[in-house]
Amino acid sequence: SQQGEEDPQALSIQEGENATMNCSYKTSINNLQWYRQNSGRGLVHLILIRSNEREKHSGRLRVTLDTSKKSSSLLITASRAADTASYFCATDARSGDMRFGAGTRLTVKP
Amino acid sequence: DTAVSQTPKYLVTQMGNDKSIKCEQNLGHDTMYWYKQDSKKFLKIMFSYNNKELIINETVPNRFSPKSPDKAHLNLHINSLELGDSAVYFCASSQVQSSYGYTFGSGTRLTVV
Numbered sequence: 001s002q003q004g005e006e007d008p009q010a011l012s013i014q015e016g017e018n019a020t021m022n023c024s025y026k027t028s029i030n031n032l033q034w035y036r037q038n039s040g041r042g043l044v045h046l047i048l049i050r051s052n053e054r055e056k057h058s059g060r061l062r063v064t065l066d067t068s069k070k071s072s073s074l075l076i077t078a079s080r081a082a083d084t085a086s087y088f089c090a091t092d093a094r095s096g097d098m099r100f101g102a103g104t105r106l107t108v109k110p
Numbered sequence: 111d112t113a114v115s116q117t118p119k120y121l122v123t124q125m126g127n128d129k130s131i132k133c134e135q136n137l138g139h140d141t142m143y144w145y146k147q148d149s150k151k152f153l154k155i156m157f158s159y160n161n162k163e164l165i166i167n168e169t170v171p172n173r174f175s176p177k178s179p180d181k182a183h184l185n186l187h188i189n190s191l192e193l194g195d196s197a198v199y200f201c202a203s204s205q206v207q208s209s210y211g212y213t214f215g216s217g218t219r220l221t222v223v
Contacts, residue, residue, distance in 0.1 A: 033211045042114075042200055043153075045211030086151060090212075093155075095166050097143060098212060100153035 023089030133201030
């Protein structure tokens with residue numbers, strides 16, 4: 001079964017704006033990860049945040065985690081056309097593998 | 111060097127055929143996975159192998175069978191293909207307790223006609 005659910009399903013913004021995507025999950029986790037998928041390509045790991053962390057940064061990416069609300073957000077600042085892609089959150093299942101949502105499709109218009 | 115490579119990239123075949131998709135990783139990871147991505151972009155775990163041992167087997171039809179000749183390879187064999195098997199199949203690998211997440215291959219688009 002799916003674990004993470006991203007919101008919104010699709011997001012369209014202008015270059016230079018910030019993009020915020022949210023992820024909700026249902027069961028307790030050890031870590032939560034965000035991935036990017038360009039059209040026709042495999043997923044690329046962006047960032048991992050552990051359950052005892054609340055915020056993490058990597059370049060223009062900022063991830064927050066609220067375990068009490070079972071939610072996470074991914075913020076991309078100063079977006080670029082090259083950020084156009086689908087973004088997935090994934091959480092670790094009891095079986096040890098990562099479970100993914102259906103993703104948020106981000107379009108950044110130049 | 112491609113970290114996780116899977117072949118073929120595209121596969122078009124008729125219903126009822128048997129086909130295999132190959133996957134190899136050169137990262138020295140100890141676990142490999144197969145995921146299926148449907149037309150709505152849902153990614154569903156199918157199998158994972160750790161040290162040649164199957165540790166996950168979701169509710170996947172037994173027409174699908176993973177084969178791992180060694181730690182660097184996890185192939186997916188599919189018998190009696192059906193129209194509903196059409197999807198993109200991704201291979202991935204990871205190292206336990208790593209902060210670097212999964213490394214995915216570029217996918218195999220399977221079309222059953």
